[in-house]
Amino acid sequence: MEIQDLLRDLHTKNNSKIIMLVADGLGGLPMEPGGPTELEAADTPNLDDLAKRGVQGGSVPVLPGITPGSGPGHLGLFGYDPLKYPIGRGALEATGVGFELTDRDVAIRCNFCTLDADGNIADRRAGRIPTEESAPLAISLRDIKIPGIEIFVEPVKEHRFVVVFRGEGLGGNVLDTDPQQTGVPPLEPVATHDDSNRTVEIAKEFLAQAGRMLADQPKANFHTMRGFAVKPDLPSYEEAYGLKAAAVAVYPMYKGLARLVGMDIVGTPQTLSEQADLVKEHFSDYDFFFVHFKYTDSTGEDGNFDARVKKMEEFDALVPKFAALDPTVLIVTGDHSTPAYLKSHSWHTVPTLIVSDCCRTDACQAFSETETLRGGLGQFEAKYLMSLALANAGRLGKFGA
Amino acid sequence: MEIQDLLRDLHTKNNSKIIMLVADGLGGLPMEPGGPTELEAADTPNLDDLAKRGVQGGSVPVLPGITPGSGPGHLGLFGYDPLKYPIGRGALEATGVGFELTDRDVAIRCNFCTLDADGNIADRRAGRIPTEESAPLAISLRDIKIPGIEIFVEPVKEHRFVVVFRGEGLGGNVLDTDPQQTGVPPLEPVATHDDSNRTVEIAKEFLAQAGRMLADQPKANFHTMRGFAVKPDLPSYEEAYGLKAAAVAVYPMYKGLARLVGMDIVGTPQTLSEQADLVKEHFSDYDFFFVHFKYTDSTGEDGNFDARVKKMEEFDALVPKFAALDPTVLIVTGDHSTPAYLKSHSWHTVPTLIVSDCCRTDACQAFSETETLRGGLGQFEAKYLMSLALANAGRLGKFGA
Secondary structure, eight states, X not given: OOHHHHHHHHBOOOSOOEEEEEETTBBOOOSSTTXXXXXXXXXXXHHHHHHHXXXXXXXXXXXXXXXXXXXXXXXHHTTOOTTTSOOOHHHHHHHHTTOOOOTTEEEEEEEEEEEOTTSOEEETTGGGOXXXXXXXXXXXXXXXXXXXXXXXXXXXXXTEEEEEEESSSOOXXXXXXXXXXXXSOOOOOOBSSGGGHHHHHHHHHHHHHHHHHHTXXXXXXXXXXXEEEEOOOOOOHHHHHOXXXXXXXXXXXXXXXXXXXXXXXXXXXXXXXXXXXXXXXXXXXXXXXXXXEOHXXXXXXXXXXXXXXXXXXXXXXXXXXXXXXXXXXXXXXXXXXXXXXXXXXXXXXXEEEEEOTTSOOOSOOSOSHHHHTTOTTEEEEGGGHHHHHHHHTTOBOOSOO | OOXXXXXXXXXXXXXXXXXXXXXXXXXOOOSSTTOOOHHHHSOOHHHHHHHHHSEXXXXXXXXXXXXXXXXXXXXXXXXXXXXXXXXXXXXXXXXHTTOOOOTTEEEEEEEEEEEOTTSOEEETTGGGOOHHHHHHHHHHGGGXXXXXXXXXXXXXXXTEEEEEEESSSOOOOBOOSOOSSSSSOOOOOOBSSGGGHHHHHHHHHHHHHHHHHHTTOSSOSXXXXXXXXXXXOOOOHHHHHOOXXXXXXXXXXXXXXXXXXXXXXXXXXXXXXXXXXXHHHTTTTOSEEEEEEOHHHHHHHTTOHHHHHHHHHHHHHHHHHHHTTOOSXXXXXXXXXXXXXXXXXXXXOEEEEEEOTXXXXXXXXXXXXXXXXXXXXXXXXXGGHHHHHHHHTTOBOXXXX
């Protein structure tokens, strides 16, 4: 039995409030042997104060050594085993641009490409065409009409855009048309399961019309299709945990991921301070608040240790605004590590803090990778964070008599 | 999804080098309350130095409380869930004497026994007949001929030897013929699955011929057959991890286990120093090196604490020879504990150390059971060691987007 099956049986309701603050890519590495991580280098008096009152541990995003993308990273924090609930690439890309998928949709990541006179791919990314040029082209493809199907086209960035087909009987089991090499023609879409035969027909028609519309373009005279995916079938927070949940996020990707698990998207905040205001404003409307802070990740991707330290401090400075709401359970965590040293996501455990009146405080004196090693939560897979949250909120009944 | 399924999808190639030093039975116990373990009593400046640079943790060989044999112990370190990949006794015994099994083989552990005049077993081990007497008898059984089958007989020790049948359609699902008691006749071999009917026929014929050949022996006038087993079907290191792997071991058992996962066996070293020379010599030929050191285990089995301490120190003295090769990832671990106090393998966690430039060093100042408890790897199942190794070597892509 999976933890979520258990929680579905055991959860109860009460008036408790849970706030989960997710500092994206929170965990880090020292830049030189013996040095501090970003979180350790940062001056974070408020988080350190919470660390003294709470219980700390190291969250393993997926399994030891496995580096997650944002999708699996957040699913884990939301309590969904990321290995059990893969999110198809197309679905994630659509989610990332704020597109709200329905059960009748199949989403596809598309790349503009350049075909030569013989119809072979000369450039798989259409010369990395700039967004100013590619976005209008993507939008022009909205004119494509296929009977019985609604079509959505959303520009992403440079050569990338998303296509969503909406209709009946559209499966996502279709192979990529990108041959992953140049000098050969694009592949035809091919179904790997009968449930996707109709998707293939529609994809072919879409490609045919797009080919005619783009034929005269100097760079982007065709496009490939990849990562065909339907909306992942995730139980909602209400079903899984009995929680009415709100997401307070700045970026579309995280709003989208929260929407996939049935959270309401609250407001259109631009800063963490506005996010805190929104939580306060809606505090009586929801049981659970997911608050996402992006910049601890993006500075890590940039390899900018000092900027990341500053973002940790900005994050810390706003924590009291959430703590002041006196939630029953306050969680501070991250979806993975993004050490500036690696300039990428990584597999390392993520410092994670739970503060409640019954959390069994440990001896940790600061919120940091090093202190985490003597934390009361030990090291645990991220998918168990929600059971700990519910338990600390008094929202779980006893298992067995 | 199991960790290995994930690694098969995520692994990538680069020029990194991984060295895994396995000190057999590394973990220990104090001889009296409050005393040091063998590793703690030993003067190990080189391992302690690595501990300061690396990250440490306690490897759980199988599951908490479970003591592994050499087979499951090593499979775990090699990243194969020992519960998912059982190695049949016969296959392990054949592997242990350096016999290279093929997919057409069934291997059987045999015991010489003594039958009385009525054909009942008088001694299940033929009076623990010494190897000098039993080995020639085992070799004489190589004269047994059965049409369509190749037969191999390898002496082991005292009353034990191995028989391998090679041919088509030979299953390993056959019950032991040893009745586990005296005063009764040996059992007939019986198939528990139709795939092994032919194995049973051949085993009966082998037993009949052996009975005639041994009839006049004073002690070993018959033998029993146990642990019928085919070669375990393990994905290779190349398939599972994309690693070209070499095993540098002294003893046949460990060469055999490494061969089962597709490692090349390099050289015929007699000492750890020669093993280091071989790793150096072949450093550009392989991505991964498994180096096995036996004596930390055998001294534990002997219950000789002081000798085991000395072997720990001998091991430590050679560690710099491996570290000097500057591998991307250096791992020091053991396949289980063999505390002199218990004179046997045990279930305790095994001190395990990973040194790389992105290992996230912890505060450990020495390599020891006690320091391990504040190590950054926490306690983890041995089967995750390879995912951590690959991650530290930069050989794993991201899971999901």
